[in-house]
Amino acid sequence: MNDRSIEDKQVWTAKQTYIPLSNALAVCAELKIDSTPMEGFDADEYERILGLKEKGLKAAVILAIGYRSDEDATQHGNKVRKSVNSISKVVE
Ligand SMILES: Cc1cc2nc3c(=O)[nH]c(=O)nc-3n(C[C@H](O)[C@H](O)[C@H](O)COP(=O)(O)O)c2cc1C
Numbered sequence: 250m251n252d253r254s255i256e257d258k259q260v261w262t263a264k265q266t267y268i269p270l271s272n273a274l275a276v277c278a279e280l281k282i283d284s285t286p287m288e289g290f291d292a293d294e295y296e297r298i299l300g301l302k303e304k305g306l307k308a309a310v311i312l313a314i315g316y317r318s319d320e321d322a323t324q325h326g327n328k329v330r331k332s333v334n335s336i337s338k339v340v341e
Contacts, residue, residue: 267310
């Protein structure tokens with residue numbers, strides 16, 4: 250890792266966050282806790298509000314965890330779910 254550029258290290262560490270993220274999503278599902286992974290967010294604003302830059306940190310992905318509001322009308326919509334075969338391919 251020491252030989253890699255700062256850009257390469259940043260890309261690598263950002264990608265690393267998806268490993269604990271996927272574990273957290275699976276655990277939330279198991280515990281029946283709602284969760285929403287988000288990459289479409291304003292990273293600069295998150296870093297500013299949380300003071301991440303001062304700590305030498307960057308926001309790569311965020312995960313909201315909690316319970317849906319009873320007043321959230323969108324919860325009653327049908328989930329979009331595709332079969333494993335339609336979204337993956339076995340390479341031999
Ligand atoms: C602010 C915001 C940003 C999001 N960004 C992404 C994204 O970058 N990529 C993505 O696949 N889904 C994104 N999502 C969608 C959530 O990941 C999605 O709601 C979650 O997978 C739950 O889906 P489900 O209700 O079908 O289980 C975003 C949702 C919100 C509210």
